[in-house]
Amino acid sequence: MTESSERDSLALTLERLEKIVHELEGDDLDLDRALALFEDGVRHLRAARERLAEADGRVQRVLEDARGTLSITDLDV
């Protein structure tokens, strides 16, 4: 499940960032709110960039033994 939540996190991060920017670009906003949004935005931006910089690129192979136990081994392609 960690993989899934990691995957979700980038989608959610970008989604949240878009909302922040949208709100920040609106007209009715006091400065405190704008500053808070900006800080929040910068944090999300950093998270997104970290995720984008990841380069795992693993290729692995799933094997199932006679008892139905799964094992995953690295594969050179």
Place this chain on the structure above:
Amino acid sequence: MRGRRGAGSGDLFADAEERRGDRRSFTVSELSEVLREATERSTGQVWVKGEVSGLKVYQTGHWYFTLRDELAQLRCVMWRTYTRKLKVTPDEGAEVYALATPTVNRDRGELRLGVVTMLPTAGVGIHQLGFERAREALARDGLLDPGRKRRLPAFPGTIAVVTSPDGAVLHDLKTVARRRWPAARLLLVPARVQGDDAVDELVAALGLVDRLDADCCIIARGGGAREDLLAFNDESVCRAVAACRIPTVAAVGHETDVTLTDLVADLRAATPSAAAELVLPDRRAVERHTANLATRLAHGLTRRTGVMRERIERASDRVRGSLTALLADRRRRTDRLAATLDALSPLAVLGRGYSVARTADGRVAKRVADLPSKTEFTLRLSDGEIDAEAR
């Protein structure tokens, strides 16, 4: 007769007699065997195109039928060993290519084709029939319904790949992944994709996919002959694809081949590489988008603080303005009051030469009686006071 023809011309018949005499007569069995051998040698194993007619399926698993076209027909037999490998019993009139060797049936004295396999022709053939039947069954269960198609995750972390470990498919996927989304992890779930075991292995692999923690699944096979894609038209494979808990992308064969697996999967790609393009986001595009958001974020704040600064400056201008006005007003009123005050001031009277006498207790002396002899008093003049005494 020989004598009448003369010695010189009798040789022909003698030779002929002799030639016939070289061969003993055949039994039916012997001749049948000779004919069988000759027939089998005549063409060897060949593809025969024709319509299936009068098919009888025996308990033993053997099939007897006729292949025909407009002008001719041939009796055919297909033994259990071979019929077992066919998924579908051809319908009456189905046009097929049969791989067969002509032979002669000894018991019946009949010419026959010994068929080992059948393939669909361009028309409605045997596989087409199987395809249509499977499609009907899948459609009946709603598995081809566009409404059940799921969306692919925006940023998949792990991608299960059901394909042959030997083919170029995995390499193609890896190449695309490296270019588009290097963070992706490809998880090969090996299965044979053609041949007799393909169906079983594909079903097993698809079952295994659900036990992995993957975000989506690519079912792929490189291009091949149309009959090599058969497993992907198998109903049980299609049902296994439909049963996957994660979104599926099918990439089977070439662009022109659409298999039932393609129809059941959530998304169809023309080739395995195209499947990877569909599944994987383009990192550069996401980076551009992120950069754009960063710019807008910064501008958003600058604009916001800019607006604030303007507003503050405008407010302070107003404050300053109103303060100035207030002060001017006050000054005017003060000046006016001062003038009035001045006019009314007793000092002005003193200025004209009058003076005011005040007794020690501060009262103003208005009459002579107010100042008896020897009384000390203060005399207020325009520019000061002097002490005095009445005499």
